[in-house]
Amino acid sequence: MLAKSKIILTASILAATTASAEDYTVGALFPLSGANAIYGEIFMAGADLAVEHINADGMVSGTVSIAYEDSQALPQPAMVGMTKLVNVTGVPYTLSAFTGVSKAISTLGQRNQVVVVNGGGVGPDLAELGEYFWNVIPLANLEVRALVPYAVSELALPNVALVYVDDPLGQAMEAELEAVLPEVGGELVGSYSVPTTAQQFSGIAAQIRSSDADLVYIASYGNQQVQIVKQLRDNGVDAQFASYSGYTVNDALELPESEGMLVTSQSVDFGSDNPMTQRFVEGFREKYDQEPTAYNVNYYNATMLFGILAEALEADGTEVTGETLLAKRREMESFDLVGGTVSFQDNGTLLFPIEVKRIEGGATTTISSVSFE
C-alpha cells in the first residue's frame, strides 16, 4: 500500500513538473534562400539573440525556440510555410517579414488566431491587417513623410523620379509619394515599376535621364535595389538618390555607387542607458562581431515581446495562445524593449521617430530626425 502511494506521489510530482515546464515554439517566415536570403540572416541574428536571452533569464518555465520556414520573400512559399507552422507545428506566434509575404499570411493568422509580428516589411497597409497582425517597425508612409519634405525644402530637389518594385511595397510607396509630393511643392516626374525578378535597368536609366529628375527614389529590396543603384549610376544618372530603411543593409551601404545617398530608418539610440538596449548591443557585438542594425533590433524586440507576454501569462496561470497573447498585449499597454519603453497604436503598430541619413564611406550619418504622433 505504501509502495503504491509512493508511485502515485512520484507520478504526480513528475506530471506537475512537466505541466509547469512549458516549452514554446515561435514560428518565423524569413527568406532563407533566393535573392533576398541576405535579409533572412539579418533577421535571424536578432531573433536568435532574443531567444538566448529569454532562456538564459528563465523568463518562461520551459524554453523558447524558433521554427524557421523559408519564405523566399515570396507570398506563395510563405503561405506553404505558414500553413505548416499553424497546422503542424502549432505555433501561437510567428515572426514575419516583407510586405507581400506579410499580407499573404495575415489571413491565416487572423483565421487561426495566431499572432503575426512583422519587423521588416514597411508597406503602409500592413497597419490594416487585423488585430492578430502587429508591426514592431514604423511603416514606409512615415519614412516617405520624413524624407520628402527634407529633400524638397531643405535640399531644393522638387522633381522626383521613382523606381519601384512591382509588389505591394512598391505600389504603396508610389501612392505615398503621389500624395506627399504635392503637399510640399514637389512633383513626381517619372514612375518606373520593375518586376521582382528584373536585373537589367540600363533602359530605365535612359528614361530617368530624359525626365530631368533632381531626386531618384528607389523602392525595392534585396539584391535588386543594389543593382538598380549601380546600373543607374553606371548609365549616367547623376541625380541625388534616396531610399527607405530596406537599403540600410551592409551590401547596399558598402556599394561605392551608394555614396551620398539619402536613406531613412527608425531611430534607435544604441548608446541609451536603457538596460535592455545595453544588453542587446553588447550581446550582439559579442555573438556576431559586428554592429547591430535596426532590423536586428526589430526581430530581437519581436521575439522578446513574446517572452514578456508569455512570462506574464504564465504568472497569471493562463495558457499561452494567440488569443491570450493578444489580450495580454492590450492589457499591458507598454513594454521595455530595445530602444526604450514603447506602446502599440490601436492598429497594432509601434511608433518610432524616423531619421534621415546620408550614406558616407559605407556607413550612415544622421542629418535629421522626425517624430510622429
Added chain:
Amino acid sequence: MLALQLAVTGLQTGALYALTAVGFSLIFGSTRIFHFAHGATFAIAAYFFYFVFQAGFGTVPAILGASAGAIAFGLLIYWLVYVPVQRHEGSFFTVFVASFGVGIAVQNLLGMVFGRGFVTVNTSLSRSSEILPGLYVAPLAWVAIACAIVFLGALHLFLRHTHTGMALRALSDNPELVRIFGLSPQRISAIVFVIGSVLVVPAAIITSATTGLNPAIGHHVMLISLAASIVGGIGSVYGTLLAGLILGLAESMALLFVASQWTEAVTFAILFAFILIRPSGLLGRATAH
C-alpha cells in the same frame, strides 16, 4: 536619342544573351541533354572571376580562373551526372531533374562560400560616358559586342572547318553513325560541354561588372537561354545567336512602347508567339508529325 540609347543598350544585352544561350543550344543540340545547370556554369564562372579579381591577382588570372571553373564544372557534371544517368537509360526528364538539382546545389554552395548578398566587380569600364548628346555608352558595352563577334565567329569556324567541329555536328544528327565511323560520342559530348561552358565565360565576367552577382543569378540566365533556344530553333546555334540578339534588343526597345514592368514580359511574349506561329523557331528545322 532615347531610341538610339535603348538600341545600344539592347545590343549590349543581346550580345550577352547570345553568348550565354548559344552555349546551352550547342550542348542541347548536340547531346540532347537538357543542361539546366548551364545557369550554374555561368554563376561559377562569374564568382570565380570575382574571387580571383578581388584577391588582387589581376584581370588575366581572373579570366583564366573563371574559364577553368566553367570548364571543370561542365566536364564534371557531364561525367559524374549525365553519363551515369544515361548509362541507366535515364529518360530526358530524369536528366533534366538531375541537372535542375545540381543547379540548386551550386546556388546554395555559392551562397555558403561567397555569401548570399550582392557582389560586384568594381571597374571604371562599367561607367558610361556621353559619346553623343544624350547617348551614354560604357566601354564594357563595346567589349560585350566584341566578345560576341570573336567567340561566335570562332565557334562558326570551328564547327565548319575542323574535323572535331564536323564530328560535333554529326553527333547532333546521328550519334549511331558517329559510333560506326569509329568516333566516341562520349568524347565528342565532353568537348561540347567544354565549348558550351567556355562560351558563358565572357558574359559571366561582363555581368559581374555591369549588373552584379548573387548566387541565384543562374536561374535568370537559364530562362533567357531557354527562351532564345526556342525562339532561335531548338538545336540551331545560329538561330539561337540571332534570337539572343533579338530578345536583348526587344527587352530594351520595349521601353519606348510599354511601361517598364512589362519589358521582361516582352521576352516571353516573343517566345509564346514563336511557339504558336512558328514552333520550329527562326532557323530550326520543321518537324513532321
